[in-house]
Amino acid sequence: MAGTANFSLAEFGCSCGCGMNETKIELLHALQEVRTSLEEPMSITSGYRCEEHNKAVGGVNTSSHVQGWAADIAIPSSSYAYDIMEAIFATKKFHRIGYGKMGGQLVLHVDIDVNKTPRVMWGY
Numbered sequence: 001m002a003g004t005a006n007f008s009l010a011e012f013g014c015s016c017g018c019g020m021n022e023t024k025i026e027l028l029h030a031l032q033e034v035r036t037s038l039e040e041p042m043s044i045t046s047g048y049r050c051e052e053h054n055k056a057v058g059g060v061n062t063s064s065h066v067q068g069w070a071a072d073i074a075i076p077s078s079s080y081a082y083d084i085m086e087a088i089f090a091t092k093k094f095h096r097i098g099y100g101k102m103g104g105q106l107v108l109h110v111d112i113d114v115n116k117t118p119r120v121m122w123g124y
Contacts, residue, residue: 004032012047012071016056022068023048030093030112031071037087043074045107057102062116064096070111072102084108100124 013021064070095118098109
């Protein structure tokens, strides 16, 4: 499968085991720009989600994950959070950013969903 220097498309497939993966290649390229700028590894905790898996993890019906436009990134420390946010803003690729905990893990949701209101940030 296609990918970038640091990300394979396969690692963004639905984690429920259904085998579905409709991740947009544009998302991978945007994440690669962040990764290159950050110069540190990025751990993707969630990429594409099938509708059933999205519902099981408490995702909203209109989740950008279901459309393949979103990814969640593990945030191991506050300094990493700061650095990755700098890199995200520098790319000017991500329209929407969420920050919070999923399953006890601090994560950063990023998406490039052109069908949703841009320049939005939220906590959860």
